[in-house]
Amino acid sequence: MCDQTFVAATFGPCENCSTPSPLINIYIKSEPINYCSLCVEMMACQGLQKGESLVSLKRESESLKKKLEEERKKLCDVELNQVAEKIEVLGALSIKTRRVLKGHGNKVLCMDWCKDKRRLVSSSQDGKLIVWDAFTLNKEHGVSLPCTWIMTCAYAPSGCAVACGGLDNKCSVIPLSMDRNENLAAKKKSVAMHTNYVSGCTFTNSDMQLLTSSGDGTCALWDVESGQLLQSFHGHTADVLSLDLAPSETGNTFVSGGCDMKANVWDMRSGQNIQSFESHESDINCVKYYPSGDAFASASDDATCRFYDLRADREVAVYQKDSIVFGASTVDFSLSGRLLFAGYNDYTINVWDVLKGTRASILFGHENRVSRVRVSPDGTALCSASWDNTLRWATDFVTENK
């Protein structure tokens, strides 16, 4: 069977199927459509809705967005900091760095606390993963992985394994053993396979399931034992940079943020995108659920952190200052949810009063970008990882030489 021959004036990627081929330039309702011959035939056969084109879809999308904004505005009767006016102002915080963890040879990209509130795992650009004991500063395990830029790491709830992933497009689980002579890298098991870098990973409530986010624009839920994909989440239109699981025991939602400036809330079982928030002006680097589970915060390259309430379905606070011009790369809440710790690319960590919207404190000390801040599970310490190859942890002591 030979294809019909025709005179083609242009050659390029087809607007429908994106394959480069000779294009037939036709006009539908005076709008130029450049499809390859296959797509033109398909269009004719399917009886495509008249006039459906990029422009009309865009128009419909804009009008729906406006309607959504109106619906949300109706419920915006007051701002969070207005409701919080009557609360006492926070006293001076004396959170200071107490220990510096040195050992990585290159930028530390990610860290995570273990549920025992004592151990933490950190990963770096040179392919090393180190498990530390925060009390004694001992390095309990060190794993060298073949790929560089391990962009994310997570501790399993049981404390018996860690997961890590990055530029190798995979997320792997490494069981931790007490035997010092064992080569942990050999026991590494690849669980997640994406088509682009893995930017975030977390275990769900058990060691058996792993949730990952990737530069290919999707998030996915995997079974650790079999490596099977249980659910995938499509909806972002650009790289997904971060995700966080809802805190409750029965929680089956998670939030993700990406380079398309959107933060999406997903239902893990159905794979549906439940809510979507688009108010940042640049890539969202990190998202974190509020301890109550009814809200979340996001940190973005637009130098602001924002607080979104899930029940009101809108942003209720913005944490920004004219003097802060560098992007924020990470956020975490204190135990009560009163403080928001945000790490910035200007090497500082700003501590925001969540309710009043003001800055409570600044933590200095790192000599390069802060890549991750995490409050320990019992809320006593804050650990920060940075591109200056170190991790620092800080606490607030009551009786000490200040």
Next chain:
Amino acid sequence: MARDMSDKEILKMELDQLKKEVSTPRTPVAANCADTISFVEGLMPNDPLIKGVPDEKNPYKGDKGGCVVT
């Protein structure tokens, strides 16, 4: 994957999502904020990073006799 989709498919996806979202149930901000505030006030007295941790209970204390240069 998003980067394999044409602009039209991306817009269609966004459109479907928006159609779903317009009808989600929402509650007024004032009520939610009041909830958030009471949640925080309930937990604040026990927040170690705000209240501080006394020396005796502090597991991170480390050896005495050191000098902390701040």
